[in-house]
Amino acid sequence: MxxxxxxxxxxxxxxxxxxxxxxxxxxxxxxxxxxxxxxxxxxxxxxxNAVARQLFRKKTNLVGLIFPTVDNPFFGELVAELEPRLFKAGFKVFIGNSMNDPEKEKAYLRELISNQVDGLIVGAHNYNIDEYMNTNLPIVAIDRIINKDIPVISSDNYQGGKLATELLIKRGAKFIVITDGPLSLQTPAHKRRQAYKDVMKAHGLEPRTFLINFSWSIEKKKRSIEKMFQKFPTMDGVFATNDIDAAMVWQTAEELGIEVPADLKIIGYDSAHSTRLLLPKLTTIEQPISAMAEAAVHTLLQRISGENIICEQVLPVRVWHGRSV
Amino acid sequence: MxxxxxxxxxxxxxxxxxxxxxxxxxxxxxxxxxxxxxxxxxxxxxxxNAVARQLFRKKTNLVGLIFPTVDNPFFGELVAELEPRLFKAGFKVFIGNSMNDPEKEKAYLRELISNQVDGLIVGAHNYNIDEYMNTNLPIVAIDRIINKDIPVISSDNYQGGKLATELLIKRGAKFIVITDGPLSLQTPAHKRRQAYKDVMKAHGLEPRTFLINFSWSIEKKKRSIEKMFQKFPTMDGVFATNDIDAAMVWQTAEELGIEVPADLKIIGYDSAHSTRLLLPKLTTIEQPISAMAEAAVHTLLQRISGENIICEQVLPVRVWHGRSV
CATH class of the missing domain: 1.10.260.40 (lambda repressor-like DNA-binding domains)
Known part of the structure; x- marks a missing residue:
């Protein structure tokens, strides 16, 4: 045994x-x-185990990245910002798209560990994956809680949620619904929802959450958003916690003849580079993706060289003013 | 010596x-x-050289991908489609973003070759890179001509250019401008321009090309597009050879008070997943990204196992009907 x-x-x-x-x-x-x-x-x-012994082996100059999918403006930009910085620092970069599937994430982890990467940067959203506990690899997480020993880089999710909700209220919205993923994903992004709840309550307004799962198919998301309009016919504001959902809410509103922003105000979240290019009219909370990548690489390099690191870094966000609020 | x-x-x-x-x-x-x-x-x-001798070494189960940048809806989706297929076939995936910089592409190639990858899938756009000639690695190119020994997977660029130009003409546009990158990039995508020219001439219309370089900054692209509107004040149609440029042309038209599609008809190219989600109103030519990834992985696996392969595979395209034409 x-x-x-x-x-x-x-x-x-x-x-x-x-x-x-x-x-x-x-x-x-x-x-x-x-x-x-x-x-x-x-x-x-x-x-x-072998992984633990790896400490004494020589460097491989390989770093693994695990994110849900680069087929998403936020993660695409994040990976595009991480990779050249790691390359410049002398590392080649492995990439894995976990699609929020814990089994796939575990498989990637095992592969990357057996391939003796020098470190990992992870932004996938599964919790309680033993593989993370049983490795002594330097790991940095982006917008994700793995365990208390692993440093987390995130933007100020609470402030972002506060800015978004306050802007909707300031422009006259009262029946505001937040769309968010399941709370079972352990991510600091849930602070957006907490801030929304706090601000709504402070204004005597009732908070309402509508679940949209990141990993659902487009068709399922679309049907789900249509149900949201049926469920809340007097809704006059939506805080979508990512821009893709915000864009889909906007399209559904147009199909239903609801005018944005006159009858419905919509604010998104992320403001990735390609989203701003394709849909600059969407008002959204801008995450500092480039600065997050910089901080993640810096922290990982510190960890790899054995230095002590700050355990959480929270970077500031701001509003991208489009025309949807 | x-x-x-x-x-x-x-x-x-x-x-x-x-x-x-x-x-x-x-x-x-x-x-x-x-x-x-x-x-x-x-x-x-x-x-x-060492690379040649690699033939006799054992497999590393590593595949390298080199693309301009995953911070682009088309390449983001392509990489997101390639990577899980390679993972399923037992390969881990390295990724490099070359940003169309030949020096960066060479550096990636040297790194990947020295890391003994079993094969490469490349979609970066530089020509005459000796490193490709001097390796006996299995390589598959996507929408890119490297040399005649390397198989190319592309969608039907000529058909796409034809469909786009014919649609603009059918809807009444006469002064149609095509935006395209420099011809020095050796890519089958230039066939889109050739088809545009052929269709324009067949209809007795004058073809006009306006250069927008993929690797320019957003600000430079924006200024350049403004100049296009100044240069061609009677322009009533634009065929943008990628969706990001099409979206920027549309935004500039809106800023100038030009109505789309009444006064200006715009058609894009690519129709990546996130573009369709963010901007479904954009009429565009849809590339079969998933099928291209499937064909590229299939061909690479054949090459790795030493099988003979078809040297060019051209996959069909179709029009995504939005509301911009």
């Missing part, structure tokens, strides 16, 4: 994360905890 | 391509040519 991290954790009476931190000497740990874990490892004759 | 492929070619009195084909045993070669080349190699004591 192979002894696993789990067995060590159970015998030591600590969590798997703690064992992983002891193995990687990362994060704050009391001397007592370290002793307990080391004792348990000794007792069980625990051999850290 | 190191003996190069060039020296062998000169002594044998054949082209570098021919020497490369002899080395790789690829394409039709007469016995006489083979003898000449082998004799010259022997005389010069020519040692095929």
């Amino acid at each position: 192979t002894i696993k991290l789990d067995d060590v954790a159970k015998l030591a009476g600590v969590s798997k994360t703690t064992v992983s931190r002891v193995l990687n000497n990362r994060g704050y740990l009391s001397e007592e905890t370290k002793k307990k874990v080391n004792k348990a490892m000794k007792e069980l004759n625990y051999q850290p | 190191t003996i190069k492929l060039d020296d062998v070619a000169k002594l044998a009195g054949v082209s570098k391509t021919t020497v490369s084909r002899v080395l790789n045993n690829r394409g039709y070669l007469s016995e006489e040519t083979k003898k000449k080349v082998n004799k010259a190699m022997k005389e010069l004591n020519y040692q095929p």
